[in-house]
Amino acid sequence: MVMLTEEMVIVRTKQSNLGAITKLNFWGSQLSDVSILRKMTNVVVLSLSVNNIDTLADIQYCKRLQDLFVRKNNIKDLNEVCYLKDLHQLKSLWLDENPCSKNNDGYRLAVIKALPQLEKLDDVLIENSETVKAQTYGKSLYRPDQIPEYYSDSDEEEYEKNYIEVREERCPSPEVQPVEVQRNNYSPEPQQIQLQRDREYVSSNNSYESEQNAYNEVSRHEGGGVGHHTPPEPPEPAPNRTYKVPMTILLSYLYIIFIPQS
Numbered sequence: 001m002v003m004l005t006e007e008m009v010i011v012r013t014k015q016s017n018l019g020a021i022t023k024l025n026f027w028g029s030q031l032s033d034v035s036i037l038r039k040m041t042n043v044v045v046l047s048l049s050v051n052n053i054d055t056l057a058d059i060q061y062c063k064r065l066q067d068l069f070v071r072k073n074n075i076k077d078l079n080e081v082c083y084l085k086d087l088h089q090l091k092s093l094w095l096d097e098n099p100c101s102k103n104n105d106g107y108r109l110a111v112i113k114a115l116p117q118l119e120k121l122d123d124v125l126i127e128n129s130e131t132v133k134a135q136t137y138g139k140s141l142y143r144p145d146q147i148p149e150y151y152s153d154s155d156e157e158e159y160e161k162n163y164i165e166v167r168e169e170r171c172p173s174p175e176v177q178p179v180e181v182q183r184n185n186y187s188p189e190p191q192q193i194q195l196q197r198d199r200e201y202v203s204s205n206n207s208y209e210s211e212q213n214a215y216n217e218v219s220r221h222e223g224g225g226v227g228h229h230t231p232p233e234p235p236e237p238a239p240n241r242t243y244k245v246p247m248t249i250l251l252s253y254l255y256i257i258f259i260p261q262s
Contacts, residue, residue: 002052003033009040026051027069034058048073049094055144056080065090071122072097078107081114082143088117096122106139113138 004026006018015021018039026034028050037043038061046062049071056075059068060083068084071094078100084090093115101107101122111121112134118126 001032002030004029004031004036006036006039009036022064032074037062056083057145060084060086063087063089067092069094070098071095074098075100077144078104078110079141079144079147081111082141084115085143090115090117092120093118094122109134109138110141114141 008026009018009021009024010016012026013021013024018036019042021040022042022044024040024043024045025047027047030052031048032052032054034048034053035058037046037058041061042064043062044064045067046059046065047069049069051070051073053070053073054075056070057080059065059070063086065087066089068090075095075098080100081093081095084093093111095101095111108121109130112118112126112131116131116135120126
């Protein structure tokens with residue numbers, strides 16, 4: 001764990017009075033503890049991106065803060081932004097690429113609802129329409145140290161209800177026909193017909209193999225368990241044969257029939 005110390009701040013800012021510092025930049029310093037910020041109440045611009053910070057609790061004491069950069073840290077709970085509610089001069093927040101913002105569809109609306117004083121979030125300007133929408137559909141957030149007191153399942157249900165209503169407005173569900181109508185209107189596609197034929201062919205092959213296995217099992221028992229028997233195959237039909245008569249025999253036969261004997 002790397003702690004931001006008073007000595008580090010003095011060396012970086014060339015200022016021994018922590019209360020007089022207005023700008024502080026410790027980008028990419030592997031910091032995980034920034035509790036020294038509690039003594040820096042006049043910071044206006046604070047850059048702490050690319051560190052290992054997991055809470056915003058220490059930043060709530062920077063009452064004059066206007067721009068906060070905490071991108072690429074380890075903030076997992078989105079409720080942490082509630083520590084910034086009383087920073088009324090905060091105009092820009094860059095929180096993207098934290099665990100709390102990844103794979104979270106309602107992330108942006110929730111942050112805008114919790115911090116209505118923001119003008120820019122993650123380097124994207126916030127429109128007035130977006131602020132109004134966030135107040136209606138954004139998920140309610142609470143300070144992590146006050147969640148047991150304020151949080152309830154009804155808030156989650158209200159958020160899900162509003163989210164479903166928005167989805168229905170944007171993507172209305174198609175009307176579902178009754179089952180009987182679906183059956184009457186059903187006509188298999190050529191590909192489905194071919195698949196059905198393939199299934200029947202495979203099924204017949206499986207039946208044949210089952211029969212063969214059963215036959216082999218019975219034969220094995222009858223034969224004392226020795227050898228492997230297969231059912232005799234039906235005899236092949238006799239082939240059609242054609243015979244050739246020598247020409248001399250044929251001429252002799254014709255001579256006897258048509259030439260009278262004296």
